[in-house]
Amino acid sequence: MLGKDLTSDRSAQRKAQKRIKGSCLIFTTCIGASLGLLRTESFEVVIVDEASQQTEPASLVPLVKGCSRAILVGDHVQLRAIVQKHAVLTGYDVSVFERHYNLLQSSKIAKVIPTPQKPSSSLTSLSIAILTPYTRQEDALAAAIPGVEVSSIDGYQGREADIVVFVTVRCNTSYDMGFLTDIRRLNVVMMRAKVGVVIIGNKQTLTGTAPGADGLDEIKLVWGRLFESCGLVTLPDEENAAYGA
Structure with missing residues (x-):
């Protein structure tokens, strides 16, 4: 089909x-999945590479x-899609990959954190703070675990809690630690806990x-x-996969 004008050459169009x-x-781009000869095609299985760098609307086109x-293949804490500044304010740069990962991890963590709605007799008298290096994860955790204080590491400096739950977020086969390479952040986390x-x-x-x-x-x-x-606590298979423990 190389060199053929598929918009005017009907024979080439039928062959294609x-x-x-x-x-x-x-193989196509996300947006390309709805254009030209692919406009009427359906896809039972969709693999989106670099999914963390796609906007949600773009990823949804083939889905x-x-x-x-x-x-979805990607790293939820790598660079996001490049969008206009006003679009960033509305969260338009957040990918399906990042949003799904944050929500999934948050829901799993919520199952093991005692809250006022889910008390634990041994922990109800202790203050608990959940710390994470990423603000997006902070927002997702706060929404998933009401009644428990959630904060970024940087935002919790100078404060303390009896129990600090540190959600590291990073999980990849390239062993990239992102913000966690700064040993000072680890020091802040360890110094915030009075009990454990x-x-x-x-x-x-x-x-x-x-x-x-x-x-x-x-x-x-x-x-x-x-x-x-x-x-080391080994969680059941489902949770173990979600936590990456």
Whole structure:
């Protein structure tokens, strides 16, 4: 079909349409899934690469065309889609990937955090604060766990709670720690608790290193020593996958 004008060459258009119908895999942009020869096509399975850099409306284009299974590939704490400044104010730059991850993780965490609506006899007398390095995760956790104080790490400096629950968020196969590479943030978290700290996160991401890397960074070694001093709780499979523990 190379070099053919599909808008005017009916024969080439029919051949291209036939080839599309007979294809198992179709590669296109999200917006392109609704244009041209793909306008009337439906997709049972949709794989969105770099999903964290797509706006929600863009990601929804292929997802609403008969999709029964979607696979979103990306990193929810990497750079977002580039949009106009006024669009950022309305959250237009937040991807389906990031929103779904935050909501899923928050709902899982809510199951193990005691709240006024879900008291625990051993914890009701203790103050609890949930800290996270990312403001979007802070918002999602606050909505999912009413009655418990949720804050960013930076916003909680100078304050204390009996129990601090630290949600690290980061979970990826490249062992990228993002904001957590700053050891001062870890220090702030550990110094906020009067009784104990609960860390919910992915141990492999926080302590591991990519193949071929020249040893572990100092912050990775610190996290490794921290985990060695902690008691490890293995959650059931469903929650374990969500927490990345």
